[in-house]
Amino acid sequence: MYAMRAILRARPVLKRAAAATAASAAATAFAFGPEAICEKLTFKLVEDKTTPLDLEIQQRFLAMDQGDKVQAEYVWIGGHNELRCKTKTLMRAPLDVDELPVWNYDGSSTDQAPGTDSEVLLVPRAMYKDPFRAGPSGTSKNIIVLCDCYKPDPDAPMGVGEAIPTNTRVKCAKIMDAVKAHEPWFGIEQEYTLFEPDGVTPYGWPVGGYPSRPQGPYYCSIGQENAYGRPVVEAHYRACLYAGINISGINGEVMPGQWEYQVGPCTGIDSPDQLIISRYLLIRVCEQFGVVVSFDPKPIPGDWNGAGCHTNVSTKAMRAPDGYSIIVKAMDRLGAPGKQDEHIKAYDISGGEDNKRRLTGAHETAPITKFSWGVANRGCSVRIPRMTEKDKCGYFEDRRPASNMDPYVVTGKIMETCVLPDA
Ligand code: ADP
Ligand code: MN
Ligand code: MN
Numbered sequence: 078m079y080a081m082r083a084i085l086r087a088r089p090v091l092k093r094a095a096a097a098t099a100a101s102a103a104a105t106a107f108a109f110g111p112e113a114i115c116e117k118l119t120f121k122l123v124e125d126k127t128t129p130l131d132l133e134i135q136q137r138f139l140a141m142d143q144g145d146k147v148q149a150e151y152v153w154i155g156g157h158n159e160l161r162c163k164t165k166t167l168m169r170a171p172l173d174v175d176e177l178p179v180w181n182y183d184g185s186s187t188d189q190a191p192g193t194d195s196e197v198l199l200v201p202r203a204m205y206k207d208p209f210r211a212g213p214s215g216t217s218k219n220i221i222v223l224c225d226c227y228k229p230d231p232d233a234p235m236g237v238g239e240a241i242p243t244n245t246r247v248k249c250a251k252i253m254d255a256v257k258a259h260e261p262w263f264g265i266e267q268e269y270t271l272f273e274p275d276g277v278t279p280y281g282w283p284v285g286g287y288p289s290r291p292q293g294p295y296y297c298s299i300g301q302e303n304a305y306g307r308p309v310v311e312a313h314y315r316a317c318l319y320a321g322i323n324i325s326g327i328n329g330e331v332m333p334g335q336w337e338y339q340v341g342p343c344t345g346i347d348s349p350d351q352l353i354i355s356r357y358l359l360i361r362v363c364e365q366f367g368v369v370v371s372f373d374p375k376p377i378p379g380d381w382n383g384a385g386c387h388t389n390v391s392t393k394a395m396r397a398p399d400g401y402s403i404i405v406k407a408m409d410r411l412g413a414p415g416k417q418d419e420h421i422k423a424y425d426i427s428g429g430e431d432n433k434r435r436l437t438g439a440h441e442t443a444p445i446t447k448f449s450w451g452v453a454n455r456g457c458s459v460r461i462p463r464m465t466e467k468d469k470c471g472y473f474e475d476r477r478p479a480s481n482m483d484p485y486v487v488t489g490k491i492m493e494t495c496v497l498p499d500a
């Protein structure tokens with residue numbers, strides 16, 4: 078932190094950056110964890126002249142033949158919602174995720190276990206092609222393995238004991254199993270903001286200042302003066318397609334340097350699983366370009382749009398003729414006493430605190446205090462698309478989830494409120 082403050086002092090014009098520092102530290106908390114981010118950003122700041130490592134040289138080695146062996150990148154969620162990973166060499170390519178070995182890591186290094194009993198088990202849940210190790214012809218068998226985390230128990234089957242407290246996937250999987258017959262689909266719109274490695278300057282913004290023009294020209298924009306960071310967006314889009322993520326689109330956002338991609342529709346637990354891996358791919362792509370991605374819901378205070386994770390939802394009945402009445406029933410359930418508070422608590426990673434900065438009633442949001450729904454209204458908590466009203470079937474869009482939300486918690490909570498009573 079010392080180096081960061083020193084730099085802020087040295088530049089008196091850094092009013093915006095100073096205000097943004099706290100938000101930005103929380104912002105990137107998703108990616109790195111609250112303590113780690115300060116260290117990481119400070120490190121980047123002091124190491125301004127770090128020698129860039131030439132990715133073309135790395136490429137010479139990535140192009141080499143690797144024989145039959147397969148690199149499996151195990152990915153999991155650490156103690157502060159950050160993503161972690163480590164690689165295991167497999168003797169051959171697995172045909173199914175069930176063939177992958179349970180592995181372990183040092184949970185005391187991620188705040189998920191005491192040093193005296195540090196092992197946490199990684200149970201493989203889904204696998205995807207690894208775009209970072211695609212090989213010279215893009216056909217390598219290297220994989221990314223999404224895992225969730227458990228305590229070891231020598232007496233349990235396979236030695237896998239109960240889930241550790243940060244494992245939100247287990248509860249989500251139970252709910253998705255219970256509502257399976259309703260065939261829930263989710264389409265999640267992930268918004269995010271690119272930053273310079275200093276962690277306070279949104280990518281494309283002047284250091285210590287603001288863009289010369291307010292919001293307006295940037296949304297879905299083109300041109301050097303409007304669209305900041307497209308190479309990251311394009312690279313991530315292809316990385317997702319290669320991996321097998323059901324990415325359905327991308328667009329530039331209202332705040333310059335902010336972008337969105339959508340994952341879905343995906344069925345049940347596949348939705349949060351894919352969203353987690355899509356975030357993993359984005360952070361890795363940004364790492365290669367030397368920029369930082371923030372999932373903070375309001376990275377820059379003031380008259381700049383925040384970042385959300387609009388969650389589009391439907392069930393088989395909602396998609397069928399006269400599904401509109403089922404959607405309205407879901408609205409009644411979301412609007413029942415106590416439900417707004419319960420959902421807001423579940424819609425960011427800090428029990429609703431982060432969303433207080435975003436859900437103000439301005440900038441295409443509804444106030445955090447009250448549930449509302451409407452057709453084609455982007456100032457409501459939930460929007461029903463015009464086409465859904467017209468067709469009398471379709472889906473609804475919950476606009477409240479923040480960009481840093483836990484997709485297992487959000488999709489699970491929506492099912493719990495809207496569908497579980499009928500299951
Ligand atoms: P917006 O108009 O709010 O910007 P987007 O086009 O960005 O919406 O995202 C809508 C998302 O909803 C997409 O991922 C899309 O695949 C998904 N979607 C479409 N139909 C359904 C449905 N019936 N159920 C759930 N999600 C859906
Ligand atoms: Mn969208
Ligand atoms: Mn958007």
Ligand code: MN
Nearest residue numbers: 266387474476
């Ligand atoms: Mn939307």
